[in-house]
């Protein structure tokens with residue numbers, strides 16, 4: 001069913017709260033702008049995505065290793081990387097209502113070309129007041145380390161995980177003794193003092209990134225870029241099951257790219273609030289390691305064992321926002337149709353058709369009655385599935401229809417009903433969330449049945 005985009009977003013946000021995916025943060029204290037709590041199903045969905053990513057891009061690859069580096073590093077890191085000087089957003093204030101805006105967002109909303117900060121003639125979208133001059137505002141969140149709060153104790157929360165990989169490069173190189181290419185992967189929190197937040201978990205001040213710095217021989221950068229582009233596409237289509245037509249591969253023009261980058265592609269998604277960035281892929285050349293080599297005075301070159309040459313590797317950087325991945329997984333697989341309510345009115349009925357491997361709950365065991373020996377059989381089956389590592393819920397409350405509905409809303413792929421016949425035929429009925437097909441399967445075979453489906 002086609003549904004108005006804003007309505008879809010509102011339904012998703014309320015479903016996420018009602019069913020325990022994502023709640024407004026600090027809610028009992030009146031909330032805290034753009035902070036969100038991942039609830040039981042949301043945190044499990046996020047973990048399943050994170051684990052699938054790590055398995056695919058780290059564990060199952062011969063050329064990528066993982067690291068975990070601190071959120072707070074020596075401030076010199078951000079001086080060398082250029083973040084202290086240039087990691088800024090162009091901001092304007094309204095002189096009348098005092099609201100602050102991203103100048104590029106105001107310009108874009110007025111139909112000017114993307115990235116423009118030319119606001120001539122434009123007024124505050126809220127109160128039509130006059131704007132101040134455009135000023136650059138650093139996005140890094142500052143904190144103080146130790147007991148004094150002075151300039152010597154200033155530190156920053158990392159604005160991206162990438163910095164940690166560049167700084168650890170020397171140790172990784174020396175402890176691995178591998179040939180290039182060497183990919184270094186990390187998943188972790190990043191922080192940005194974003195002014196224009198909003199659109200649920202799309203843009204927040206605290207978010208998780210999954211990033212890889214892929215170090216290659218300088219002449220191998222362009223080919224590695226192509227391979228990563230294909231790998232990112234496959235992740236979107238084969239793992240997240242996003243429809244290709246919902247994605248846009250936006251080649252960033254020469255004049256809009258960072259000066260050191262020879263190629264950048266933003267992978268964008270058709271969100272209900274517009275086509276916006278999901279992931280990024282950049283050829284960053286030798287920029288980062290050269291800057292850190294100059295600033296740290298350490299030799300960060302790689303000694304090529306074949307040619308005996310020393311050079312600074314080039315780096316291809318594919319980057320994935322984890323929270324945006326959760327958001328697109330929810331949006332893509334939220335299916336809304338209408339069903340008649342108890343009062344006879346049409347009301348939206350929602351199903352989250354997650355790829356089973358990502359679903360927070362794999363199976364729900366539903367005894368048809370609360371007595372007659374059914375709960376015992378059903379509980380034992382739930383325990384068996386859990387012992388196979390399958391997240392399983394047991395639910396004997398409410399009518400079977402209501403229980404199915406609840407599992408559809410949290411995206412459980414298989415509901416298994418245990419009925420009176422189960423006591424004699426030792427089998428149960430498995431209902432498929434998407435096809436609604438029902439299949440009678442021997443109870444002893446159910447773990448293997450689910451595992452086989454999950455491998456598909």
Ligand code: ATP
Nearest residue numbers: 194202203204207277278279280319320321323324
């Ligand atoms: P945008 O243009 O949307 O601000 P960006 O170009 O600044 O994003 P990058 O610096 O390339 O983003 O960060 C890499 C990834 O981290 C993005 O593709 C996105 O998935 C994620 N990301 C960046 N900023 C945020 C944020 N404020 N909230 C949630 N995710 C974010």
